[in-house]
Amino acid sequence: MTKNLIKILRERGYRLTPQREMILAAIIQAGDHVSAEDVFTKVQEQSSAINIATVYRTLDMLVEEGLACRTDLGIGEYMYATNQHGPHIHLICRKCGYTQDADHSLLKKLEETILSEYDFVADLHHIAIFGLCAGHQLEDEGGQE
Amino acid sequence: MTKNLIKILRERGYRLTPQREMILAAIIQAGDHVSAEDVFTKVQEQSSAINIATVYRTLDMLVEEGLACRTDLGIGEYMYATNQHGPHIHLICRKCGYTQDADHSLLKKLEETILSEYDFVADLHHIAIFGLCAGHQLEDEGGQE
């Protein structure tokens, strides 16, 4: 896994540094979306010799290279995941923040339609959809808690 | 339009201030998604007596009240629109930022499925979908520009 990504990066002219190895390992092991802070913390557990700026730079580089994706889950910070992390939909309750995953296959049709009708390749691997979870579907959505 | 929202706000116990009137008018007249800055600028054209903090506070209040929605279009700032702004999908090219709107009806099925299978009321009125526009669909998505 990690080896894979490292190899790709080297092929594309990037240098292999222990920081990058650790960051890659962390984001892959997480097996889920993680924030830059999450990665930073996780890496610090293994070695304290890393800087948050490096985490941001590496993460951005991975996204640039199409090896990871960056998703806004509405919590004020971007979340990252490698593309090896299976595609899915995030359903996020705007009242309580409760998050559940929905099956990605729901989007197959949408993806195809968008491509054929708008000539647009939708990147729906880790889309976030906001709304109301079962426990918060009262009639007055606008009411203050 | 504006009167409508004002009335609703008053019914909910909010006070009517010229600032709020101007902000409401601006966001409604825009007829599209606007940033807090956009609103601020627009309102300043009419009257210079308004502060950006008030714009943010009013916009947040409208979202809280369910009268407007806040969408992240991936440009580093949130965009706002009243719910009177017709629902649609934003297709945003991650290479060039080019944005086009797609018909919201594409999501009807998705919305229904999410509700029946996950008991989740998806708020898909102004969803943003990232991907690649017609001009940027090269085979190597990861290549650097």
Added chain:
DNA sequence: TTTACTGCAAATAATTTGCAAAACT
């Protein structure tokens, strides 16, 4: 050796907040 990469600390940039003054009801 060469040039990319990192750490550090300061810079950004959007948004939020505390508090006293102003204004709606």
Added chain:
DNA sequence: AGTTTTGCAAATTATTTGCAGTAAA
């Protein structure tokens, strides 16, 4: 009058950046 709302300026927070030192290749 009483309480909400505003303006102002400072605080926050996530992320970015300049630059000199460090380390892959």
